[in-house]
Amino acid sequence: MKDPFFSKKRILLLGSGELGKELVIESKRLGLEVVAIDRYEEAPAMQVADYSRVIDMGDKNILKNVIKEFMPDYIVPEIEALSIEALKELEDEGFNIVPNARTVEITMNRDKIRDLASKDLKIKTAxxxxxxxxxxxxxxxxxxxxxxxxxxxxxxxxxxxxxxxxxxxxxxxxxxxxxxxxxxxxxxxxxxFINFDFEFTLLTVRKESGENIFCLPIGHVQSNGDYQCSWQPIEINESLITEAKKMTTTILNNLNGSGLYGVEFFVKGNEVIFSELSPRPHDTGMVTLVSQNINEFELHLRAFLNLPIPHINLIEPSATRVILSDQEYLNPIYKGLNEALEFENTKVLIFGKQVSRKGRRMGVVLATNKDINLARQNADEAALRIKVSSK
CATH class of the missing domain: 3.30.1490.20 (ATP-grasp fold, A domain)
Known part of the structure; x- marks a missing residue:
């Protein structure tokens, strides 16, 4: 079998937010060349990529022209707001879309993924x-x-x-x-509106062979649909996990593209209900940067590059808490880092966004502890100590 890294591979990232930034970092560790695309200058992933461009990704012709300028081996969408027509045409021309253009189209629109899950595959949804x-x-x-x-x-x-x-x-x-x-x-x-008991994310790796590999479920809390904190593992009945895996397998067997998927579920009583699916690393999965032996970003790369994926192990119970801005600042600074980093086994990731807005995620705290409750507590308290401010 030919070594896939006999010559340097180039990936082109569509969307360059905080998740894209971590994907670029893992890509560089594997010796890949990365092009980061977004609609604004100095997006987080652009700060660590080899090349970058600012374009309107919703314009089919502009998007196709830029992609053909760089001729990447893999095109990796990180956001939903882009021209699906461009991706379809490029795929027909032989470009590799991760996981594939059809999956990107279905998951970028809530109506398509809901219709697929509920109407076509008969999976329980709201x-x-x-x-x-x-x-x-x-x-x-x-x-x-x-x-x-x-x-x-x-x-x-x-x-x-x-x-x-x-x-x-x-x-x-x-x-x-x-x-x-x-x-x-x-x-x-x-x-x-489902008054659920709790919700969780099932990170799932789809290999080129069609095999699905599941990470331990990740608990999370959202506010107005936006992730606030997450933790791994989450205490959950094994029968619910089995049902969630069954639902996930049914959907991924239909979508059938290699890569990492973030699949969200509600739990109410003894029932598990499908919520959302993203065909890329998931924000709640940032906890895997410290919780697992192979984090979600490396898993995504290994899957679509068809590299080996050994057993995924939990290193230690871990938790995250986002750092939010309370108002708009240009080139914000961060106060309280010293105090936040006083907590043992705690890391702070600042995303590097050039503009803050009220409620915008500007960073995340990662904490580990043998006791998951202490990990969550430390992440929460450390995040509270960090304030987004102006100069």
């Missing part, structure tokens, strides 16, 4: 419907029942998502969903 005109909203809201969730069909990190308690809140929620929709998609998804 009740949902689609709305493209405000006049239909009240009628379908009554059908779903209050409280309910209103989300853009395409967005990221929970942007534009609202918990709607009454009919009086529908107008504001509709406007927020439309304002935060990515791309040209203007519809919304209306979804049953």
């Amino acid at each position: 009740n949902f419907d689609y709305i493209f005109e405000f006049d239909d909203l009240e009628r379908k809201a009554d059908k779903i029942g209050f409280p309910l969730l209103l989300k853009p069909l395409m967005s990221s990190s929970g942007k534009g998502q609202s918990l709607v308690e009454t009919k009086n809140d529908l107008q504001i929620a509709w406007e927020q969903a439309q304002a935060n929709s990515r791309g040209k998609v203007k519809g919304v998804i209306i979804e049953e």
